[in-house]
Each structure stands twice: as structure tokens, then as C-alpha cells.
Amino acid sequence: MRHSDYSIRTATPTDLPDARAVMLDTVYRDFGTGYVPRWHGDIIDLAGAYLTPERHTLLVAVDEGDGEVVATGALDSRGPAHPPNPAHVAERFPSGVTAQLRRVYVRPEHRRRGLARRLVEELLAFAAADGGYRAVYLHTDPAVTGAEPFWRSLAKVVHDEREDVGGGQGIVHFDVPLPVPARVG
Template identity: 80%
Template sequence: MRDYCIRTAEPEDLDGARAVMLDTVYRDFGTGYVPRWHGDIIDPAAAYLVPARHTLLVAVDQSDGSVVATAALDSRGPASPPNPRDVAERFPPGETAQLRRVYVRPEHRRRGLARRLVDALVAFAEADGGYRSAYLHTDPAVPGAEGFWRSCAKMVHDEREDPGGGQGIVHFEIPLGR
């Protein structure tokens, strides 16, 4: 059995974290790198390590020191567009801890890493004291993503039910102070 360390990313972790993120958007999402959606992936230090209320966590495989999973949090909240207006209004910037980039390399999945990372992000948001809620969205076309989020978060908007299907994204909230 492998042993993993969940921790706040250090500068020396950024190349490994970026590789996990880029591999995920190419392999699992099939979109590849799209600057308007993935700019934080290219410069995770500016997006997550510099702002005081943001964080980037990594899961490190203790056997070889490699970064095998990521999870990030920022205070931006979902924008409208592209997200539905009711979602953006429910989760305003500054008051919303938005979970992002919860990605696990395929060979390390089904070992509880995503759950541990999410729990650590929620603890970070709660310790901040200024966040009212935690928000995230997922593409249900990604295998396992929707089921995972339904197991630990409350679905608040399913765009597949909107007229025209929206972007097909499912939006979730994780209560803080649970």
C-alpha cells in the first residue's frame, strides 16, 4: 500500500502540480489547455500561493516524491456568464471559497485522495473565517466526477435541466461549519 502526504504546495511542487492539471484537461476533459478556462494552471503560484485566502494542495507519493493529485481554492466565485446568473448570485466573490482543480492521476484513484484533499480545502475555508460557503462545478461527462461530488456536496444547479442544456455543467455547494 502506498503512503501519501497531503500538504500545501511548495514552489518545488509546482511543476508536478501543473503536469497533473494539464494531463487531466487533455486526457479526462478532452479540451486541452484553454487559456480562458485554465490560466491558473500555467501560473499556479500567482493564482493560489500568493493570495492569502487562496491555496493549492498536493498529494505526494511518499515512495518517489511525485505529485499525484491536486486541489485548489480561491475566492473568486463563479462568474456569469458562462455560469447561470442564479449560481453567480448565490456564490459572490470574496464570500465564496471556490474549489478547483481536484485532480488525481488515474493510477492513484480510488485511494481516498480526492476526499482527503477536499476535506483539507474545506478546513482551510473554515479557518479563514470570511467564507460563507464553498462552491464547485463539474463536468458530468468526466468519469466518476459527478458521483464523487454528489457523495460530499449538495447539488444546487444542473445545467442539463436548463432549456437548451446550458453548458451541461453541474454546480455544487459544500456547507461550511459542518
């Protein structure tokens, strides 16, 4: 079977229904939670969460063979909130100066082809070009197949809730190195 070629680009309003489908399929299939408004409200209002705010973005990976959106990746300027996240994590990554990576999801049949890594590289370039971000943060649910090893290959663990008394939410929090923007001139 031939691997498809993919393009990665900033989402347009016409991409939003397909991007939303990738995200909702992921929260139902991989997370087992289904849609939870307090956690997933951005999925319903993708334009308001990622397209309208200047310092936010939503990227899509498109299968060039059939034009299907097969992966997503987003970034916003909201740090992790306490609660539910540990206080020291929220303090380390304040809103406004923290770029949070969100919704880096790849449809199962398109995984292991470098799409998530390419999406993250583009999101990090966006954060660096912004000039106002001092840190990049993300958290992941280690129950999602492949998620924890992927993020450990790109980022440093700052807190693993599984080590907390009672296991916390079971979430792993990461600090992603912010690339230094290339100087022009």
C-alpha cells in the same frame, strides 16, 4: 499490489511543475478540451493564482514511495462568473465570501484511494479557518468519470445545466457544506 502511502501538504514553488503536469494531463485526457486560456489560465500561473493570495491555497498529494505529486486540490475566493455560469448561481456565490474548490484532480493510477476526499477535507478546513467565507462552491463536468458521484456524496446540487433548455454547458454546480471551525478555549 501494495497501495502507496500519501502525504497531503500545501504546495511549495518546487511542487508547481509537477502539480501543473497533473492538471494539464487531466484537462487533455479527462476533459478532452486541452488547455483553454480563459478556463485554465490559473494552471499556468499557479503561484499567482494560489500561492501568493492570502486566502487561496494549493494542496498536493505526494506518493511517499517515489515523491511524485499524484493529485492536486485548490481553493480561491472567486465565485462563479456570469456568464458563462447561470446568473442565479453567480448571485448565490459572490466573490470574496465564497471559497471555490478548483483543480481537484487525481492521476488515474492513484484514484479510488481516498485522495480526492482527503484533499477536499483539507481545503474545507482551510476555508473554515479563514473565517471570511460564507459558502463553498464548485462545479464539475459530469463527463469526467467518477466526478459527479464523488461530488454528490459531499455536496448539494444547486443547478444541473443538463436540465436547461439546450443543455447549457452541461456543468453541474454544487454547494459544499462549510465546516464550523472548532472553538479554541
